[in-house]
Amino acid sequence: MGLSTRDVLDIQSLSDDDIALILDTAQKMKEISKRPVKKVPTLRGRTIVSFFYEPSTRTKVSFDLAAKRLSADAISISAGSSSIVKGETLIDTVRNLEVMQPDVIVLRHSSAGAPHLVARHVDVPVINAGDGMHAHPTQALLDMMTVVEKRGQIQGLKLAIIGDIARSRVARSNIEGFTRMGARVVVAAPPTMIPKGAESLGVDVTHCVETAIADADVIMMLRIQKERKAAFLFSSLREYAKVYGLSTQKLKQAKSDVLIMHPGPLNRGVEIASEVADGDYSLILDQVENGVAVRMALFYLMMGGQRNAED
Amino acid sequence: MLKISGGRVIDPGYLDGIYDILVADGKIVDIVANGETTEPGGAVSREIDASGKVVVPGLIDMHVHLREPGYEYKETIATGCRAAARGGFTAVCPMPNTSPVNDRAQICRFMQQQAEKSGVGVRVYPVGAVSIGQAGEELAEYAELKAAGAVAVSDDGYPVSDDQLMRRAMEYAKGFDLPVISHCEVLSLVAGGVMNEGLMATRLGLPGIPNAAESVMVARDIALCELTGAALHIAHVSTAESVALIRAAKNRGVPVTAETAPHFFMLTDEAVENYDTNAKVNPPLRAETDRMAIREGIADGTIDVIACDHAPHSVLEKEVEFDAAANGISGIETSLGLSLSLVQDETIDMERLVTMMAVAPARILGVETGLKKGSPADITIIDPGAVWTVDRGRFISLGKNTPFHGREIQGRAGMTIVNGQVVFDGLSDKV
Numbered sequence: 001m002g003l004s005t006r007d008v009l010d011i012q013s014l015s016d017d018d019i020a021l022i023l024d025t026a027q028k029m030k031e032i033s034k035r036p037v038k039k040v041p042t043l044r045g046r047t048i049v050s051f052f053y054e055p056s057t058r059t060k061v062s063f064d065l066a067a068k069r070l071s072a073d074a075i076s077i078s079a080g081s082s083s084i085v086k087g088e089t090l091i092d093t094v095r096n097l098e099v100m101q102p103d104v105i106v107l108r109h110s111s112a113g114a115p116h117l118v119a120r121h122v123d124v125p126v127i128n129a130g131d132g133m134h135a136h137p138t139q140a141l142l143d144m145m146t147v148v149e150k151r152g153q154i155q156g157l158k159l160a161i162i163g164d165i166a167r168s169r170v171a172r173s174n175i176e177g178f179t180r181m182g183a184r185v186v187v188a189a190p191p192t193m194i195p196k197g198a199e200s201l202g203v204d205v206t207h208c209v210e211t212a213i214a215d216a217d218v219i220m221m222l223r224i225q226k227e228r229k230a231a232f233l234f235s236s237l238r239e240y241a242k243v244y245g246l247s248t249q250k251l252k253q254a255k256s257d258v259l260i261m262h263p264g265p266l267n268r269g270v271e272i273a274s275e276v277a278d279g280d281y282s283l284i285l286d287q288v289e290n291g292v293a294v295r296m297a298l299f300y301l302m303m304g305g306q307r308n309a310e311d
Numbered sequence: 312m313l314k315i316s317g318g319r320v321i322d323p324g325y326l327d328g329i330y331d332i333l334v335a336d337g338k339i340v341d342i343v344a345n346g347e348t349t350e351p352g353g354a355v356s357r358e359i360d361a362s363g364k365v366v367v368p369g370l371i372d373m374h375v376h377l378r379e380p381g382y383e384y385k386e387t388i389a390t391g392c393r394a395a396a397r398g399g400f401t402a403v404c405p406m407p408n409t410s411p412v413n414d415r416a417q418i419c420r421f422m423q424q425q426a427e428k429s430g431v432g433v434r435v436y437p438v439g440a441v442s443i444g445q446a447g448e449e450l451a452e453y454a455e456l457k458a459a460g461a462v463a464v465s466d467d468g469y470p471v472s473d474d475q476l477m478r479r480a481m482e483y484a485k486g487f488d489l490p491v492i493s494h495c496e497v498l499s500l501v502a503g504g505v506m507n508e509g510l511m512a513t514r515l516g517l518p519g520i521p522n523a524a525e526s527v528m529v530a531r532d533i534a535l536c537e538l539t540g541a542a543l544h545i546a547h548v549s550t551a552e553s554v555a556l557i558r559a560a561k562n563r564g565v566p567v568t569a570e571t572a573p574h575f576f577m578l579t580d581e582a583v584e585n586y587d588t589n590a591k592v593n594p595p596l597r598a599e600t601d602r603m604a605i606r607e608g609i610a611d612g613t614i615d616v617i618a619c620d621h622a623p624h625s626v627l628e629k630e631v632e633f634d635a636a637a638n639g640i641s642g643i644e645t646s647l648g649l650s651l652s653l654v655q656d657e658t659i660d661m662e663r664l665v666t667m668m669a670v671a672p673a674r675i676l677g678v679e680t681g682l683k684k685g686s687p688a689d690i691t692i693i694d695p696g697a698v699w700t701v702d703r704g705r706f707i708s709l710g711k712n713t714p715f716h717g718r719e720i721q722g723r724a725g726m727t728i729v730n731g732q733v734v735f736d737g738l739s740d741k742v
Contacts (some may be wrong), residue, residue: 015654086476111632113586132634134516172516194519196519231502 003301005121007126010135011176019181024143025297032069032195033292048302049097050076050106050129053090058264059129059138063106066295072303073104090114091121100123103303107131112169125302128158133167139263140173142294144181146286147218150259151291155182160212161203162188162244163222163271164233166195170262170263171222188243192233194310209244213254220261221246221272237270247273259283281307312353313731315676317345318361318692322368323666332366334688341684347626359738361692367665369401369463369689374467374492374546374570374673375643377403377435379425380418381410386623386709388422389429389544394621394708396735398643399724401689402434403621404676405624407445408468413452414440423460432579432734433727434689436678438492441466447473450483457487458657465492470528472498474613477532477616481541490542490675495528495553505634507580507595519631520595524639526552529548533560536567544675545569548593548621551604568675569608570616573649574640576605578587588629590635590714592622605711611660615671617664619646622711641710645701647693647713651722654695656682661695667680687730693727694737724736 003021004014014022015017048067052060062074063268065076094105105116105126112132119126130136147154159178165171165187178185179202186204186210188192198205206212213219222239234240241247245258260272260282268274313334322329333341335353358478369541377391386394388405395403407413407420413422419437426435439456443449445466453464461649471477486493501524529545533556535541545557548571553719557569573591574592579599584589608614622639629636630675634713650668653659661669673680679687701710701718727735 020389089631111634113633117584117632171515195513196508197513201511
């Protein structure tokens with residue numbers, strides 16, 4: 001049994017069974033990274049090409065390691081070193097790549113919908129590694145995996161997502177993923193950061209962080225982009241930190257075993273206090289660790305892996 | 312002599328019935344009850360059987376982009392005129408956002424010369440720029456533009472952001488009886504938006520453009536219109552708020568007119584799903600409430616004109632990332648067919664449609680129209696029953712960018728006649 005979809009463009013691409021299969025497979029993959037020899041031959045002879053048209057450290061390394069641990073040949077290209085600087089169109093770039101026979105294309109792009117465009121023009125399966133403000137499905141999958149690991153299931157939990165919901169692909173994918181898996185999701189942000197029609201995504205909307213975290217099982221803080229100040233989305237980092245940041249003070253009002261997540265990179269002292277980021281219930285590094293496992297699972301399932309194959 | 316027999320002849324306010332029209336030397340020489348002989352006689356060299364068809368004053372699309380000079384790979388004046396003829400239009404008004412910008416007499420004349428040279432026959436009435444280079448800094452020379460054939464001024468494609476420049480442009484244009492066509496868009500509210508702000512944009516993760524980006528400037532322009540008394544025409548109205556503002560202004564006698572495009576009464580931002588760049592247009596396709604408000608504005612006369620904002624682009628500009636794609640729809644060959652749906656669903660009657668697509672644009676621009684003895688024989692024969700499927704591959708326009716590809720439409724142009732010459736014949740030829 002593989003995935004029901006050729007491409008993983010967003011969480012909407014995946015069925016509920018797909019999500020369950022990926023999380024289950026990822027849990028098995030995780031063990032490989034803990035071995036002394038962190039490599040299995042499963043995808044030997046397969047080729048994965050990753051394009052990062054936008055800067056990334058965590059996600060890029062995570063995809064690269066995932067490929068290497070399964071013995072696939074992985075090549076990653078970033079915008080500065082690709083022909084895009086010579087004016088080649090995205091479609092031309094991927095069509096040229098396609099004839100070199102990769103088995104999967106991974107794409108990170110600043111334009112929402114770029115992976116959809118690529119998927120329409122090539123026959124190679126495409127994984128979206130983040131497109132503009134639209135989607136970041138592997139992030140949502142690793143976040144779901146992390147919560148399942150700690151709580152056994154997502155069904156019945158309350159997730160509070162706090163930050164610039166309107167401009168966050170992480171928020172969009174997690175809203176879709178967590179609500180699909182049976183969680184209640186509340187988003188909290190100043191009104192400048194709430195997208196139009198947010199309620200129709202199936203979430204509760206509040207402008208009060210205290211309200212959002214009151215009975216939350218999981219709190220997910222989003223990175224505040226400092227340059228957004230120029231777009232009048234908030235007054236000052238100081239005020240943002242005070243009103244919308246997650247401090248130990250605010251955390252006292254949450255459940256005592258609440259889980260704290262953040263997709264990184266952190267702005268310590270802005271959206272999250274250092275003591276909170278490094279605190280007992282912080283899953284921030286677990287998220288990163290699980291990112292490799294989730295991406296290994298996706299590669300495995302997309303390249304014809306069987307549920308009961310070795311590992 | 313050309314004889315158009317047995318059609319339902321409509322000249323809004325004057326004629327509606329079954330008549331024969333006789334044309335000679337580029338003019339309408341007589342309109343008689345069907346079958347009556349006519350005096351003075353003369354040999355009928357060609358008789359067109361228009362029974363079952365609707366014969367109307369030549370349609371005018373007062374808002375098109377013909378891309379020449381400068382962007383001939385997207386469209387040329389020749390291809391644009393041929394496409395217009397097929398769409399049923401006897402005249403089109405090319406906007407000035409060419410390269411160079413049509414901000415001077417030479418470009419105006421060049422456009423008309425290219426139209427002449429093309430041999431198509433469709434009339435080209437250029438729209439000159441409000442400001443030099445459409446840069447929004449200095450007034451263009453309106454007297455020169457008018458003398459060279461310009462029928463209006465507009466910085467279409469760009470808003471006139473400077474309030475004082477807009478005020479003076481309206482006053483100055485008034486001195487030459489030129490209407491000012493305003494592309495209403497507050498750029499600081501657009502703020503990088505690429506589609507309508509709403510649920511679809513939220514889902515797709517694309518930055519949205521709020522309705523207020525249009526209506527704030529519509530309100531400003533109406534205020535300046537009241538201040539100056541100049542003729543103001545609001546281009547491509549897309550929002551419910553704009554319709555309400557224009558309706559209120561008209562009710563208190565402000566000399567404002569307005570147009571909308573077929574895509575605004577046919578589609579909503581749902582068409583952008585799957586990042587379809589053929590549905591990317593500026594102003595953007597809006598919400599269903601806006602679409603319904605546009606239809607109400609059409610029905611009650613708030614919106615005077617249907618103009619398609621024909622904006623041909625090549626695949627180079629459309630087969631790219633959504634936010635990098637050019638705005639615009641190649642609409643001249645589908646405009647009439649889509650607009651006829653307003654008659655079929657009884658939003659308006661056929662006479663009002665003819666008013667919106669022929670008489671009103673002519674009145675606003677001060678050009679001739681009508682089916683009267685002695686007037687130029689610019690005539691469109693509408694085939695209201697023809698059922699056809701939009702196939703962008705068969706567009707004459709070089710721009711194949713349409714969100715209507717594959718849509719079945721009832722009604723289209725049967726024949727287009729300019730100055731007595733048949734410039735498109737879809738009745739005898741297979742099209």
